[in-house]
Amino acid sequence: MTDALLAVEQLTLKFGGLVALDDVSFDIKPGEILGLIGPNGAGKTTCFNAITGVYVPTSGRITFNGTSLARKKKHQITRLGIARTFQNIRLFKAMTALENVLVGTDAHKRSGLLNSLFRTPMQRREEDESHTRAMELLRFMGLEKKADELAANLSYGDQRRLEIARAMATSPQLICLDEPAAGFNPAEKKVLMDLIKRVRDQGYTVLLIEHDMKLVMGVTDRIVVLEFGRKIAEGTPAEIRDNPAVIAAYLGVEDEDAS
Numbered sequence: 001m002t003d004a005l006l007a008v009e010q011l012t013l014k015f016g017g018l019v020a021l022d023d024v025s026f027d028i029k030p031g032e033i034l035g036l037i038g039p040n041g042a043g044k045t046t047c048f049n050a051i052t053g054v055y056v057p058t059s060g061r062i063t064f065n066g067t068s069l070a071r072k073k074k075h076q077i078t079r080l081g082i083a084r085t086f087q088n089i090r091l092f093k094a095m096t097a098l099e100n101v102l103v104g105t106d107a108h109k110r111s112g113l114l115n116s117l118f119r120t121p122m123q124r125r126e127e128d129e130s131h132t133r134a135m136e137l138l139r140f141m142g143l144e145k146k147a148d149e150l151a152a153n154l155s156y157g158d159q160r161r162l163e164i165a166r167a168m169a170t171s172p173q174l175i176c177l178d179e180p181a182a183g184f185n186p187a188e189k190k191v192l193m194d195l196i197k198r199v200r201d202q203g204y205t206v207l208l209i210e211h212d213m214k215l216v217m218g219v220t221d222r223i224v225v226l227e228f229g230r231k232i233a234e235g236t237p238a239e240i241r242d243n244p245a246v247i248a249a250y251l252g253v254e255d256e257d258a259s
């Protein structure tokens with residue numbers, strides 16, 4: 001596991017009596033697109049929440065670039081270089097698209113309150129850099145013409161893309177995307193698939209939760225499959241496609257039923 005960017009080791013997370021994650025281990029290598037799949041309730045979002053500091057694991061370890069994430073707060077994890085999007089879009093609806101991305105760039109600002117009060121050259125320089133970076137990201141997402149529109153007025157697809165831009169604005173090494181294609185039609189999914197590949201080509205590592213098998217198979221390098229909180233398979237898309245345990249999990253049938 002030494003060359004891993006993120007290592008999840010024997011992660012267990014319980015909600016009272018419910019074991020949402022049970023001894024799950026996997027890692028992500030730099031530059032990889034790793035898919036995390038599994039039927040509803042399998043524990044995918046819980047896993048994201050453990051990685052990003054929303055939930056405290058019951059046991060197990062998560063390390064990022066060799067640093068333990070135990071007891072780290074959400075903003076500290078963001079600063080270490082992990083960003084995420086949410087299953088239910090969480091933008092600042094009353095702010096413009098540009099402002100939403102600028103919020104992301106704030107994660108790494110050096111200038112403090114005094115600089116802000118007196119608008120020092122350092123603060124002005126940081127603002128200019130942030131603005132340039134935010135516009136670059138909007139352009140990357142095809143949203144540059146909508147920079148000044150309120151997030152609330154953007155189409156659903158644009159809002160989803162804006163969420164990814166905001167996540168990228170925190171300058172992460174790892175981006176965790178929670179069902180980014182939810183509610184998309186096939187044409188939009190195709191565009192998103194290409195976009196995720198381009199995100200990786202820009203040097204980011206991607207962890208992707210996605211229900212759409214075609215999308216997952218078409219975009220990921222490796223896939224980890226969860227069922228009832230346990231890892232039941234891990235491999236390349238081709239290996240996962242032919243894995244009997246995965247097929248059974250998705251069809252909801254027992255192996256012996258096939259005979």
Ligand SMILES: Nc1ncnc2c1ncn2[C@@H]1O[C@H](COP(=O)(O)OP(=O)(O)OP(=O)(O)O)[C@@H](O)[C@H]1O
Nearest residue numbers: 015018019020038039040041042043044045046047
């Ligand atoms: N905050 C919580 N409190 C109690 N139980 C929870 C909580 N969050 C998740 N769970 C439970 O943990 C299990 C795993 O849920 P999780 O949302 O991680 O699954 P998922 O694989 O992301 O599902 P989906 O594909 O439906 O989003 C489920 O049984 C869920 O009901």
